[in-house]
Amino acid sequence: MRNVTDTIIAETSRIILGKEQQIKLALACILARGHLLIEDLPGMGKTTLSHTLAQVLGLKFSRVQFTSDLLPADILGISVYDRNTASFKFHPGPVFTNVLLADEINRATPKTQSSLLEVMEEGQVTLEGETRKLPQPFFVIATQNPTYHIGTFPLPESQLDRFLMRIQLGYPDAKSERALLQDNGGRNNVSKINPCIDANGLSGLQQAVRDIHISDALLDYLQALLDYTRTSGKFSAGLSPRAGLGLKQCAQAWALMHGRDFALPEDVQAILPGIAEHRLHPANRADAVADIGTHLLNAVAIP
Amino acid sequence: MAKVDIDTTAPKPSSNDLHWLLGSLTLVMAMHVSHLALWVSLLIAGFGGWRYLVDKKAWGLPKLVILIPITIAATIGIAVTYHGLFGRDASVALLALMLALKLMETYTRRDYIVVIFIAYFLTINTFLFSQTLPVGAFMLLPILALTSTLIGVHHYSHAYGWRFKTKLAGSIIAQALPIMIVFFILFPRMPGPLWSVPRDANSGMSGLSDSMEPGSINKLSLSGATAFRVEFQENPPAQKQLYWRGPVLSYYDGRTWRINRQTYIPETLETTGNPTNYTVTLEPHNRNWILMLDLPSSTPPDTQLSSDRQVLSKDPIRTRIRYSGSSYTSYKLADQLEDRQRKLLLQLPPKQNPKSRELAASWLESQDSPEKIVQNALSMFRNQPFIYTLSPPILGDNPVDDFIFNTKRGFCEHYASSFVFLMRAAGVPARVVTGYQGGELNPVNNYLIVRQSDAHAWAEVWLKDRGWVRVDPTAAVAPERIERNIAESVDDSEALSLMSRRDYPLLRKLYLNWDAANNGWNQWVLGYNQERQMQLLRYLTGDKLSWDDLVIALLVMAGIVLSVLCYFLLRGKRLKRDPIQNIYNDFLRKLAKSGLQRYDHEGPVDFSIRACRRLPQKSVQIEEITQAYTNLRYAKNFASIAAFKQLVNAF
Numbered sequence A: 001m002r003n004v005t006d007t008i009i010a011e012t013s014r015i016i017l018g019k020e021q022q023i024k025l026a027l028a029c030i031l032a033r034g035h036l037l038i039e040d041l042p043g044m045g046k047t048t049l050s051h052t053l054a055q056v057l058g059l060k061f062s063r064v065q066f067t068s069d070l071l072p073a074d075i076l077g078i079s080v081y082d083r084n085t086a087s088f089k090f091h092p093g094p095v096f097t098n099v100l101l102a103d104e105i106n107r108a109t110p111k112t113q114s115s116l117l118e119v120m121e122e123g124q125v126t127l128e129g130e131t132r133k134l135p136q137p138f139f140v141i142a143t144q145n146p147t148y149h150i151g152t153f154p155l156p157e158s159q160l161d162r163f164l165m166r167i168q169l170g171y172p173d174a175k176s177e178r179a180l181l182q183d184n185g186g187r188n189n190v191s192k193i194n195p196c197i198d199a200n201g202l203s204g205l206q207q208a209v210r211d212i213h214i215s216d217a218l219l220d221y222l223q224a225l226l227d228y229t230r231t232s233g234k235f236s237a238g239l240s241p242r243a244g245l246g247l248k249q250c251a252q253a254w255a256l257m258h259g260r261d262f263a264l265p266e267d268v269q270a271i272l273p274g275i276a277e278h279r280l281h282p283a284n285r286a287d288a289v290a291d292i293g294t295h296l297l298n299a300v301a302i303p
Numbered sequence B: 001m002a003k004v005d006i007d008t009t010a011p012k013p014s015s016n017d018l019h020w021l022l023g024s025l026t027l028v029m030a031m032h033v034s035h036l037a038l039w040v041s042l043l044i045a046g047f048g049g050w051r052y053l054v055d056k057k058a059w060g061l062p063k064l065v066i067l068i069p070i071t072i073a074a075t076i077g078i079a080v081t082y083h084g085l086f087g088r089d090a091s092v093a094l095l096a097l098m099l100a101l102k103l104m105e106t107y108t109r110r111d112y113i114v115v116i117f118i119a120y121f122l123t124i125n126t127f128l129f130s131q132t133l134p135v136g137a138f139m140l141l142p143i144l145a146l147t148s149t150l151i152g153v154h155h156y157s158h159a160y161g162w163r164f165k166t167k168l169a170g171s172i173i174a175q176a177l178p179i180m181i182v183f184f185i186l187f188p189r190m191p192g193p194l195w196s197v198p199r200d201a202n203s204g205m206s207g208l209s210d211s212m213e214p215g216s217i218n219k220l221s222l223s224g225a226t227a228f229r230v231e232f233q234e235n236p237p238a239q240k241q242l243y244w245r246g247p248v249l250s251y252y253d254g255r256t257w258r259i260n261r262q263t264y265i266p267e268t269l270e271t272t273g274n275p276t277n278y279t280v281t282l283e284p285h286n287r288n289w290i291l292m293l294d295l296p297s298s299t300p301p302d303t304q305l306s307s308d309r310q311v312l313s314k315d316p317i318r319t320r321i322r323y324s325g326s327s328y329t330s331y332k333l334a335d336q337l338e339d340r341q342r343k344l345l346l347q348l349p350p351k352q353n354p355k356s357r358e359l360a361a362s363w364l365e366s367q368d369s370p371e372k373i374v375q376n377a378l379s380m381f382r383n384q385p386f387i388y389t390l391s392p393p394i395l396g397d398n399p400v401d402d403f404i405f406n407t408k409r410g411f412c413e414h415y416a417s418s419f420v421f422l423m424r425a426a427g428v429p430a431r432v433v434t435g436y437q438g439g440e441l442n443p444v445n446n447y448l449i450v451r452q453s454d455a456h457a458w459a460e461v462w463l464k465d466r467g468w469v470r471v472d473p474t475a476a477v478a479p480e481r482i483e484r485n486i487a488e489s490v491d492d493s494e495a496l497s498l499m500s501r502r503d504y505p506l507l508r509k510l511y512l513n514w515d516a517a518n519n520g521w522n523q524w525v526l527g528y529n530q531e532r533q534m535q536l537l538r539y540l541t542g543d544k545l546s547w548d549d550l551v552i553a554l555l556v557m558a559g560i561v562l563s564v565l566c567y568f569l570l571r572g573k574r575l576k577r578d579p580i581q582n583i584y585n586d587f588l589r590k591l592a593k594s595g596l597q598r599y600d601h602e603g604p605v606d607f608s609i610r611a612c613r614r615l616p617q618k619s620v621q622i623e624e625i626t627q628a629y630t631n632l633r634y635a636k637n638f639a640s641i642a643a644f645k646q647l648v649n650a651f
Helices: A002-015 A020-031 A046-056 A072-076 A110-122 A157-162 A174-181 A187-192 A199-210 A216-231 A241-257 A265-276 A292-299 B015-030 B038-056 B064-081 B088-103 B109-128 B133-154 B162-186 B216-220 B339-345 B354-365 B370-383 B399-407 B412-425 B473-477 B479-483 B505-526 B530-541 B547-577 B579-593 B604-614 B616-634 B641-650
Strands: A035-039 A061-065 A077-082 A087-092 A099-103 A124-127 A130-133 A139-144 A163-167 B226-232 B243-252 B257-259 B269-271 B276-282 B303-305 B311-313 B321-327 B331-333 B430-437 B440-442 B447-451 B455-463 B467-471
Touching: A002 A020, A002 A046, A002 A187, A002 A199, A002 A241, A020 A035, A020 A046, A020 A163, A020 A199, A020 A241, A020 A265, A035 A046, A046 A061, A046 A099, A046 A139, A046 A187, A072 A077, A072 A110, A077 A124, A087 A130, A110 A124, A110 A139, A110 A157, A157 A163, A163 A241, A163 A265, A199 A241, A216 A241, A216 A265, A216 A292, A216 B616, A241 A265, A265 A292, A265 B604, B015 B038, B015 B088, B015 B109, B015 B133, B038 B064, B038 B088, B064 B088, B088 B109, B109 B133, B133 B162, B133 B505, B162 B547, B216 B412, B216 B455, B226 B505, B243 B339, B243 B412, B243 B455, B276 B505, B354 B370, B354 B399, B354 B412, B370 B412, B370 B455, B370 B467, B370 B473, B399 B412, B412 B430, B412 B455, B412 B473, B440 B505, B447 B505, B455 B473, B473 B479, B579 B616, B579 B641, B604 B616, B616 B641
Parallel strands: A035 A139, A035 A163, A061 A099, A099 A139, B331 B467
Antiparallel strands: A077 A087, A124 A130, B226 B276, B226 B447, B243 B257, B243 B430, B269 B331, B276 B321, B303 B311, B430 B455, B440 B447, B455 B467
C-alpha cells in the first residue's frame, strides 16, 4: 500500500512542484476521511492542488466557485416542475460527486457556507424533506484566502471544526519556481497526469487506515496533547473530541503512508499542526504564541 | 516592592471559588467561636452571609462610605468589649472581624489571595488559646479547605471539582510534613518562648489558691481537669504516702487560712531511707509555686524553698513545665522552732469558737503530752459521727464550734482547719498544708495522673524531738479517701466530676488511653524544648552538639528530605510506569552520558535519528534499540522484552 501512496504523491508532485510535505498532509487527510481546507494567498496553486488530487485519485469531481451571491441551491441541487410528467424533478447540484472543490469558500455568505454543513458531516443532502445519499467516497476540498482579505466572510468555528486539516502552501523554492516557469508543472499539465487509483481503491486504503494499530502509550500522548490545549490556559478553547478523533485517524494515515502497521508519536507530531492550528486561538493577545503547532509539540512531553 | 505577578486578564474568581472561601472561613472561625464574644461571632457570620447574597443576587459590593463607618464602629465595639485593642483576646477578635469585613471588598483574584493568607494566620492563632491534640488535629481541616480554595483560585482556566482540589491540597500538605518534622526536631530552640504570650492568656486557669476557707477546695474537687502528671523512676510509693505538697498556710484570721509571708531560719531536715525520684509535668495554674512529693529534699532549677518547705518558682507557672524532683517520705523536719515562729504557729483570733477552746483547754488541763492531744483530737473525729461529704452545710460565725459540735459534716478543709485550731488552742504548734493527695496510676504508660479533684488539705503539728509531723484528720474520718481515692469515699449520689468516677469501666479505659495520648503529645510535642532537643540529639549522636552543628544538621536533613521529595515527584511516576519504559530510560541515561539528552517532547525515532548523527559509530545499535522499543511500545505484535533489555544492557 505504501507503493500506492508513494505513486500518488509522486504523481501529484509533478504538478505541484516542491510541495511534497503539503501533498502528503493533504493525502493523509483524505485517507483519514476528512475534509481539507487549503488556505493561502491568491495564485499559490490552491485550486491546482485540489484539481490534481481529484484527478490522481481517479475520482469524479465538481468545482464550485464560491461568490457572494452563490445560493445553497446552486450547490445542493433544485427541484424543477416537469410539465411532461406533471411532477417536480430533482436536478442534483454539483455536490453529488466524489470530490467537491469549493473554491474560495470564504467569499460566499454564511447561509451558503452552512448549507455545506450537513453535507460534510453526514455525507447526505436533505432537500424538501427527502434525504439523498452522496456517492462514496465523498470529501470537500475547500480553498480560501486569508481572512484579512477584502470581501471575505470568515468561516464560523463550527464549520472550521468540520475541516479535519488546514494546510498552507507558501511560495515555491527557487528550483521549483524555475521548473514552473519552464512549464514543467502547473495547471496546464493537470490533464496530462494519470489516475493512480479509483474510488474503490481509495475506499480500500481508507479502510486500511482504520486498521493501523494505536497503542495505549500513544493514546496517552494524544490525551496529554488534548488535555494541554484545554487546561493550560493558553487557548480560549481546547481541541474538540472530533479534533481528537481526527488526530488519531490522521496519525494512522501517516503511519500507513510510511509503510508501518502501527502509529508512532512522530506520526502524531507530523500531522498535529495541520489539525490544531485552525482550531486554536490564544487566550489572550499578549501571550500569543507565534506558531501554535510548534508550541503545542514542545510543551507536551511524550509519556 | 516586588510586583505581584498576577494575570490581570484572567477572569474574576467564580461563585464556586467564593463558596469555597466562605466554607473555609467558616471552619477557621469555628476554631475561634468559643473565645470570641457572641456579638463578634454573629457579626462575622452576618458579613459572610451578606457576601454570599451579594454574589447570589448580584447586589454589588457595598461602597466605602458604608464600610468605613462599620469598620470604625466594630473597632470601638471590640475596644469596649475587651477593654482595649491589645492583648490576646482583643487582637484575635479584631483580626477575625476585620477578615470578615475584608470579604465585603473581596472581588479580584488578588483580594481572594490576601483573604486566604490572613485566614491561614488566623488559624495559627488558635494555638494561643489551646494547644491540645484535638485542636491540632482539627486545625488540619481549615488548612486543607484554605489550600483547596487557593488551588481553585489559581486554576481559573478550568473549573476543577472538589475531589481534585482537596486531593491536590492534601498531597501538598503531606509533602510539607517531612520538612515540618525535620524543622521541628532540628530547628534550634530558644530557651523560653520566642515572644511573651499576652497576660490575659492565663485567665481561667484552675488550681490551688494561696488561701483556704471553707468551700475553696470543695470547689476544686468538682473539676476533672488534670493538675499534673508524674512519672516515677522506681516503683511509686503507696497511695497513702502520695501527699503532694503545695502552699503551707500558717496564718488564720478566724475564717481564712493564709500563707505566712515572713521568713525564718530555714527548717532543718534529716532524712532516712532512699529518696523517691520522679518527674512532674505541671499544667499551668498561674501561681508561683510548684508541687512536689512530701517532703522535697532538693529543688528544680529556677525555684527556691520557702522556710516552711514550700517550693516556689520565680514566676507564675503560665506554661506547662516539666521538672524532676527528689523527695523523702520519712524525715525529721525542724529540730527547733524560733520563738516568733512558735508564736505565729500558735496564733488564733481571740474570742472565737469558745466551745472548741474549752475542749482544748480540758485536754491541756489533764496534762496530756502533745502526742496525746493529737490522739485525743483524732479519736474524737474517728469516734463521733463525723461524715466526709462534698456538700457540707454552711457554717456560722464560729465555724469550728459549728462544725465540731453541730453539723459534723465536712470536707477535708473543714477537718484540717478545725484540727489545727484545736491544736493551737491546746498549745501545740500546727499549720495547714494544702496540695494534692493520691492520684490515679495510668496503666497505659505507667504514670500518675493527679487531677484538681485530688486537691486536699491536711495538718502538720510540731512535736518536740520529732519535728513536724503530718497528721491527716480526714484519714481519721474517711480512711478510704487517703488509701484509695475520692470516688471511693463519697456516696455515689454526690456530684463528682465524670473523670473521677469509677462507674463506667469502658469509658474509664478509653479515658485512660486518651490521657496517655495527651500526655505523649504534651511531653514530646509541646514539651519539646531546648533541653529535650539537646537530650535527643545527644542520644542520637552520642555527643553534645553546638549550635553550629545543629544548624548544619538542620540544613543537611532539610536537603535530604527535599531531594527525596524531588526524586519522587519528578522521577517516581515515570520509573513506576512500566518495565519497557524503565529499560528505555536506562538506554536514555547511557546516551545522556555522551551528552545526548532526549527532549521530553521528542519522539523515539526522531531522537534516534539525532543520536545516530551524533554517534555514527553506534548508529546500528541505536537503531536496533529504537526499533525494539517502538515495536514493544507502539506496535501490535508482542516482541520480547528480554531481547530489548539485552540490547540496552549491551549498549
